[in-house]
Amino acid sequence: MTLTLYGHPFSSYTQKALIALYENDRTFQFRSLEDKQAEAEWIALWPIKRFPLLLDDDSRVMEASVIVEYLDLRHPGRKRLVPHDGHAAIDVRFMDRFFDNYIMTPMQKIVFDRLRKDGDRDSFGVAEARRALDTAYGWLNEKMKDREWAAGEDFSLADCAAAPALFYADWTHPIDNALVNVKAYRRRLLARPSFARAVDEARPYRAYFPLGAPDRD
Numbered sequence: 001m002t003l004t005l006y007g008h009p010f011s012s013y014t015q016k017a018l019i020a021l022y023e024n025d026r027t028f029q030f031r032s033l034e035d036k037q038a039e040a041e042w043i044a045l046w047p048i049k050r051f052p053l054l055l056d057d058d059s060r061v062m063e064a065s066v067i068v069e070y071l072d073l074r075h076p077g078r079k080r081l082v083p084h085d086g087h088a089a090i091d092v093r094f095m096d097r098f099f100d101n102y103i104m105t106p107m108q109k110i111v112f113d114r115l116r117k118d119g120d121r122d123s124f125g126v127a128e129a130r131r132a133l134d135t136a137y138g139w140l141n142e143k144m145k146d147r148e149w150a151a152g153e154d155f156s157l158a159d160c161a162a163a164p165a166l167f168y169a170d171w172t173h174p175i176d177n178a179l180v181n182v183k184a185y186r187r188r189l190l191a192r193p194s195f196a197r198a199v200d201e202a203r204p205y206r207a208y209f210p211l212g213a214p215d216r217d
Helices: 010-025 036-044 064-074 088-113 123-143 157-172 181-189 191-208
Strands: 003-007 029-030 053-056 059-062
Touching: 003 010, 010 064, 010 088, 010 157, 010 191, 029 036, 029 181, 029 191, 053 064, 059 064, 064 088, 064 157, 088 123, 088 157, 123 181, 157 181, 157 191
Parallel strands: 003 029
Antiparallel strands: 003 053, 053 059
């Protein structure tokens, strides 16, 4: 049995999968798409060209959330990232979707807009994305009032999603200091060894951030 993960260390969704692998100290090979040979292998495996991709012997697993669930099912470790209990699992999956859809998506809208030529930029769309982030931050601040982790007491798939989402979102559209619960949660995520490792591994690529990576974190 050989696990191979294709992705980029600076990619938020790659980090989401890496966190899950690191949480359970799983042995795997990381094929960074900085390497042209790894990139060619990845494209041959998944012509849609979205990462991360997990290769488990001959099985191909795409999409970060699916990879995390797959690891729980096929390669269980000491920590489950999606609970056995169905009701608890629904909350975990909802929060996972919250971070992907309502934090990552508007954040990426702002970042990708910066990559466009001046005449192709969408100022209305960027303003709308910033409003969406403010709304999401406010909702999350209330949600985290009595929670240590996104879905309660246990670190889960939802936190694998939250860590890179809030990390890059705060660089893109800073979280207001008045949102103390979100700010504290982001600090807890950065202190988590699995995510701290992913952040450190991505440091050499900070120049890739189109908005300019802040001198922090």
